[in-house]
Amino acid sequence: MPLSTQSQADDEQYVLVASLDNARNLSNLLKAITFKDHAIFSATPNGLKVTVEDSKCLQANAFIQAEIFQEFTIREDSVGFQVNLTVLLDCLNIFGGSAAPGVSTALRMCYRGYGYPLTLFLEEGGVVTVCKINTQEPEEPVDFDFCSTNVTNKVILQSESLKEAFSELDMTSEVLQITMSPSPPYFRLSTFGNSGNAHYDYPKDSDMMELFRCDKTQTNRYKMSLLKPSTKALALSCKVSVRTDSRGFLSLQYLIRNDDGQICFVEYFCCPDEEVEEEWLQSVE
Amino acid sequence: MDCVVTGGNVKVLAKAIHSLSRIGDELYVEPQEDGLALRSVNSSRSAYACFLFAPLFFSRYTLPSGHTFRCKIAIKSVQAVFRSVATLEKTVEKCHIELDEQKNRLTFTLHCKHGLMKTHNLSFQDSESLQAVFDKDSYANVFRSHPRVLVDTVVHFPPSLEEVTVSVSDDRMWVRNHVEEEADRAKAMLTELCLASDEFDHFAVQAHNSVTFCLKELRGLLVFAESTGLPISMYFDEPGSPVVLSVTDSVLEGNFVLATLSDDPNHRKSNTRRACTPPPPPPPDDFMNDDMDCYLIAMDTSVAPGPSATGPPTPPSADSTCSKQSAAANHRTRLHSEEEEDETAESGRPPNKKFCSLFFGSVHPSSQMTTQPVTSQEVLASDSEEDGQ
Numbered sequence: 001m002p003l004s005t006q007s008q009a010d011d012e013q014y015v016l017v018a019s020l021d022n023a024r025n026l027s028n029l030l031k032a033i034t035f036k037d038h039a040i041f042s043a044t045p046n047g048l049k050v051t052v053e054d055s056k057c058l059q060a061n062a063f064i065q066a067e068i069f070q071e072f073t074i075r076e077d078s079v080g081f082q083v084n085l086t087v088l089l090d091c092l093n094i095f096g097g098s099a100a101p102g103v104s105t106a107l108r109m110c111y112r113g114y115g116y117p118l119t120l121f122l123e124e125g126g127v128v129t130v131c132k133i134n135t136q137e138p139e140e141p142v143d144f145d146f147c148s149t150n151v152t153n154k155v156i157l158q159s160e161s162l163k164e165a166f167s168e169l170d171m172t173s174e175v176l177q178i179t180m181s182p183s184p185p186y187f188r189l190s191t192f193g194n195s196g197n198a199h200y201d202y203p204k205d206s207d208m209m210e211l212f213r214c215d216k217t218q219t220n221r222y223k224m225s226l227l228k229p230s231t232k233a234l235a236l237s238c239k240v241s242v243r244t245d246s247r248g249f250l251s252l253q254y255l256i257r258n259d260d261g262q263i264c265f266v267e268y269f270c271c272p273d274e275e276v277e278e279e280w281l282q283s284v285e
Numbered sequence: 286m287d288c289v290v291t292g293g294n295v296k297v298l299a300k301a302i303h304s305l306s307r308i309g310d311e312l313y314v315e316p317q318e319d320g321l322a323l324r325s326v327n328s329s330r331s332a333y334a335c336f337l338f339a340p341l342f343f344s345r346y347t348l349p350s351g352h353t354f355r356c357k358i359a360i361k362s363v364q365a366v367f368r369s370v371a372t373l374e375k376t377v378e379k380c381h382i383e384l385d386e387q388k389n390r391l392t393f394t395l396h397c398k399h400g401l402m403k404t405h406n407l408s409f410q411d412s413e414s415l416q417a418v419f420d421k422d423s424y425a426n427v428f429r430s431h432p433r434v435l436v437d438t439v440v441h442f443p444p445s446l447e448e449v450t451v452s453v454s455d456d457r458m459w460v461r462n463h464v465e466e467e468a469d470r471a472k473a474m475l476t477e478l479c480l481a482s483d484e485f486d487h488f489a490v491q492a493h494n495s496v497t498f499c500l501k502e503l504r505g506l507l508v509f510a511e512s513t514g515l516p517i518s519m520y521f522d523e524p525g526s527p528v529v530l531s532v533t534d535s536v537l538e539g540n541f542v543l544a545t546l547s548d549d550p551n552h553r554k555s556n557t558r559r560a561c562t563p564p565p566p567p568p569p570d571d572f573m574n575d576d577m578d579c580y581l582i583a584m585d586t587s588v589a590p591g592p593s594a595t596g597p598p599t600p601p602s603a604d605s606t607c608s609k610q611s612a613a614a615n616h617r618t619r620l621h622s623e624e625e626e627d628e629t630a631e632s633g634r635p636p637n638k639k640f641c642s643l644f645f646g647s648v649h650p651s652s653q654m655t656t657q658p659v660t661s662q663e664v665l666a667s668d669s670e671e672d673g674q
Binding site: 161164165167168170193194195196197198199200201202203205206207208 | 358359361362365368369372376390399400401402403404405406407408
């Protein structure tokens with residue numbers, strides 16, 4: 001591997017070095033959270049977390065564990081920087097991002113520290129491209145304070161069944177309403193569009209339902225425009241966990257299997273729409 | 286109305302709706318004694334399609350109690366119900382269509398695999414009855430073939446092609462692309478396919494005519510016919526009279542009525558005269574505006590009768606339709622009706638008895654006609670351009 005023949009001395013100047021034999025394992029996950037240009041990268045010895053936010057109401061996180069990388073060296077407890085995600089994705093696909101079997105782009109990603117660019121070495125078929133992407137001051141991601149002890153309702157579904165629903169959702173509807181209840185309709189997705197309304201009901205004993213744990217009937221509305229990007233993650237995933245907490249905040253966790261069969265996670269947090277939000281503000285005060 | 290469609294019939298229904306969406310923007314739904322009628326008409330009213338699903342098509346079919354009900358819905362929203370036609374057969378087990386008169390909603394409920402239930406509550410508008418008046422049995426030329434024959438024929442035409450011309454002799458049918466202007470003819474690529482009579486299940490020619498009609502709607506019906514494997518029948522007469530394409534089964538019937546271009550040189554001349562704004566001596570064969578929109582199929586669009594009326598309205602007899610037509614035309618400017626009479630006289634042909642084809646110079650964009658008040662008029666015919674000027 002040309003990329004791994006780099007001298008060890010070179011490596012020591014970097015605070016973070018991460019290598020992947022197949023850059024698609026990274027780029028696919030990043031695609032699942034691309035809805036804004038700026039992504040906050042935070043690396044710890046456990047792995048890499050990439051965060052994208054929209055309007056302080058939506059947050060998406062992609063987690064890439066250290067084990068996914070062929071090499072993952074970090075010289076500090078945590079390393080954080082922000083880059084333009086679109087540019088990064090363009091670089092990762094600089095060889096065309098072909099999905100043909102046997103053809104893959106190898107990646108070595110290096111970061112020297114605050115003020116330095118993120119350096120990518122990409123190699124495919126003996127051709128090496130070096131990309132340097134300027135880094136930005138990392139912003140503090142919004143803390144959605146979504147904690148599992150406050151979760152009122154949770155369902156785990158095979159993504160297959162949600163993909164169908166999401167591909168058919170009436171996009172003229174401004175909101176997607178999610179109802180979770182211990183009694184019928186159990187788990188319901190509703191839209192209210194120009195031509196009328198539509199409901200998708202999943203019974204709790206469906207084959208598609210891997211887990212159904214609802215304590216209390218909860219109906220919340222989420223902005224369709226905010227949730228739309230999550231369909232990218234859904235498309236890649238094999239299972240999805242839908243949770244709401246007592247404030248009506250939504251957490252969508254996607255289990256994604258990469259080309260090599262390893263498992264990664266993408267998580268979306270979304271604020272509920274309208275009055276529920278006000279209640280939350282009051283409770284914070 | 287309360288009906289249930291199960292199994293493979295769901296896909297048939299979905300395909301029918303998709304092929305109707307090739308015609309117009311609205312789906313006219315009318316539950317009748319003899320089945321559920323789904324119809325559509327295009328904006329210029331030069332194409333009309335109707336599917337009638339017999340009560341036996343459904344596993345349950347009940348009519349709205351007490352009165353006739355008919356409505357129209359944006360076809361896009363009905364299409365959305367059956368969005369994934371490809372997987373429909375595998376995923377949908379049962380489709381329930383129900384009218385909620387309290388809420389004024391038409392509810393489509395799809396019972397899918399894994400217990401998933403999709404409910405679409407669609408709002409609808411009351412509508413006039415939509416019915417094209419045609420009598421395909423009186424047509425001189427009748428053909429029937431497996432849809433494959435026609436699919437393999439139209440596949441040779443580019444998607445951008447708007448119209449095809451079909452010509453027949455005693456034992457042959459030619460299908461070729463229609464090129465609009467003589468000037469273009471030198472540059473245009475001409476594609477012509479010849480089908481022998483033995484390719485057809487039925488081939489009856491009485492008049493050696495050729496007719497030109499829109500390909501888009503034909504393609505729409507072909508998609509339906511191919512997926513259901515039903516043979517397509519084609520009926521046509523002379524240029525200017527509509528061509529009728531139909532599929533029939535024991536539980537369903539589909540008819541597509543498409544206007545054809547008129548070949549009458551008198552028509553051409555009169556069209557040119559009326560369509561050109563400042564007419565510098567027009568080239569002899571310029572029929573710039575001589576396109577499909579110039580011709581209309583008469584639609585009998587009577588106002589929906591009130592709750593007191595019983596049963597679906599019977600299609601009016603040919604004569605009464607004609608008289609209604611001219612009455613409606615007289616509502617318009619004097620100039621217009623004069624011209625219409627003019628034209629009939631010019632072409633020297635008697636008013637058509639079986640169905641009324643109105644030959645207007647050219648038609649206004651549809652928007653105007655769909656917003657036209659339907660209160661007093663019994664027959665809606667599109668305004669001609671002269672009215673707008």
